[in-house]
Amino acid sequence: MKLLAPEALQQLPAVILPRLIQMFENTTPPLLTEIRHHANDANWHAMAQAAHKLKGSCMSLGAEAMAEICKVLQYKGEQADSSGINPLVDELDKIYPETLAELQQNYLP
């Protein structure tokens, strides 16, 4: 799956993109930590909320692949379904730097 879907970003005012990417860079690592932490504690509800929050950011920036994983995590958290959580969180951790790099590369002046 592609990391970024350009439609969403293309329709946003170009002037705010640097700020958005900056915020994404600042807010995502704490959220990733939070998700992993709640997953380890089996605190599914909290994990779902964190995943939901990250999903919102990702969707706004067109980070499709990350948004998709967050969606699954949120669903599983809401269902208290522990199966396959860890590989998903690992994948999220893995693709975050790639996504950020692609964003910075394409949309920063």
Place this chain on the structure above:
Amino acid sequence: MRIFNNMRLLQILDSLLLTSLLGVITLLTWLSLTDVSTKAEHNLQASTVSLQAAYDAFQQQITLETRIDKQRQVIDILDEEFSTLATTLENNAENPSKIKEHSYLLQQYSQELIEVWPKNSLPELKSDYEKSVGMMLGLANDIDELPLDRRLQSAIAARETANQARQLMEDMESLDDATGEQIGLAIQASIHSNMDSATLMTERLNSIKSNALWEMLLLMVILIISRLYFSTRFQHITRTAQTAQQVAEAAVKTKARFLATMSHEIRTPMNGVIGMTRLLMNTPMSKKQTDFVESIYLSGEHLLTVINDVLDFSKIEAGKLDLKREPLEIRACIEEVLNLLSSKALEKNLELAYAVDTSIPLFIEGDTVRVRQILTNLLGNAIKFTHQGEITILVMPSYKQGDEYELEFQINDTGNGIPADRLENIFEQFSQADNPLSPSNEGTGLGLAISRRLVNMMEGEIWAESTLNVGSRFHFTIKTRKVEGKLKPFLYPDIPEIIGKRILIVENSSINQQALQDFCLSWGAITEAYASSNEAIARISTGQRYDICLIDSNLPNASAIDFATYVRSHYNKQELPLILIAPPNDPHPKEMVHELFNLYLTKPITRSRLFDSLMTVLGKLNLVTTRPEQFLLKLGERLPLSILLVEDNPINQIVAASILDEIGYKADIAENGLQALQALHKKPYDVIFMDMQMPEMDGLEATRCIRADFPTERQPIIIAMTANAMESDKRECLAAGMNDYISKPVLPSAVEAVLKHWCSKPSATIPTQNTTQEHHHETTCA
């Protein structure tokens, strides 16, 4: 007399009685008249025979008397001749010859007399007469041979014989007189007999007359009695039926009132149940518990739909539903329905399209909510029963006089069709109950029944036709008239930015092609439409210039891309903007689409979206071609609004706020529902964009509180921003009291469209809550 409560039996008995009475009277009269005529004929025959006998006897008597007279004359002559002979005592030669001559006559006459002698009357008189004649003849024969001395003696004997003969003839005559008397008596008797017969006949006829009179009187009396009896029974039956009808009508009204009250009472706690279930779903639960709660939630939703249907139906039944007479924008109404149902159609890959005849005015008088309800029912059904193909809505005037219209709506689908025997009662309530075609028991089966009632209230008719395995067509008509309404921007004809623009339309669905042309023409554009990309390419290759191209993504052989590639090989995006008309799940690779096309126009095609798309591409053109700044006026400048953005995610806050900023709005921001309430207490807002999931208080609960806590004039338009594009989520938003929803990621076009849709009334007053949500506002804020 329970048996006489049966109306048909009464009629049969009545007819039988009448017929049999008339039959008896006719039979009796006929028998009596037959008897009289037989007797009269008999009497006439007897009388004729008797008169004939009398006539014969009379004739015979006349003959007899004539012959007796002749005989008497001859005997007198013979007597005289014998006397002369005796007295002369001379041999006179003349005398004997005369005697002989007359004796010959005597013999002749006597034979004639004997011939007519009355039969069976006094035979001794006849023999005496024959003897006397024989003696006279003997004397006459012997007269020549007699000596003179004996002649005297002979003459004396002849006189005696003559006297004897005379005496006999007198006897005979007296006897004959007696016969005549008898004949007279016989005639008299015959006359008497005739008179008696006539008298008898008169008596019989009189008796028949009086009998008939009495029978008729009897018949009349029986008839009058039976009429009186039957009419009493009829009155009784009619009165019973009327009473029963009144009782039934009262019962129906009571039932409907009861249902209306109960449905209302049930809905309020049901909203609570659904809301709480929703909250429960957001708490940690086991898989099993989640399944159970999901079931509760779905059942609750279903129950609410059922109750709403029942409420509508019972309102109509109880006569409590009044139709509004407001300006109804029929095209917008259809577009709303299409928008509402497009996700369902998308799940099955069904095409939705509509066309409204251009002769139909923009605004007609009607009840928007109820027309939308009918269309939603019919279109929802069409989607439910159609598995592939397209569903179209057509509206045309079936009657027009001045400003008065009768509009006919057609909803066509390409579904399984409905068997003819089911078509008849498809509009009856609960007709879905035994419908084997129904894929599931969703809905109450009241949808079509409600639609029929509503259509009838709009002085129209609803009917359906269907061909199995081909599709169904539902029609309904409504009576309405042209009215003036407040126009939304895209409803104005002849938009200055669009006038004179040449628009090429490549669309193979004829109904969509028609709709695109109608819309573009109404804004003043010049259109050319082709059903295939080849035709369009051929046209462009001639050097024909266009300002905009609209291309359907579903052209055969995926030729939309071919067409776009061809166009791009000659013109860039500014020279000839291309707009791809595609369903939300368009299969074309997005990169390629973005490379070739300027814009997506999402199906179903609606005027507002088409208008926005055209304006967008023309607006971009304006930037390049330095047109006057007129169109660059931002929405926020044309339509100032105070907006509150409720969103907890900082990135999303910036995205939404900057999008609003782009179109000229400075939005206040609240982090969650509670902050939103506080902000709203401080100052009124026209519009709130509300995130769904937030800490402290989520969007749904915040909306319920706003709807419950603030007066009507402070009520904002609330638009949900939801990442969940599920139908149930959308319904939940509306149920909580929100006016509309947009999907995340939030896009500028969506924000602009939703603001235009809800706020573009010139007075800038905020519309009262969407009437579709009127059922859902009962929950109060805890």
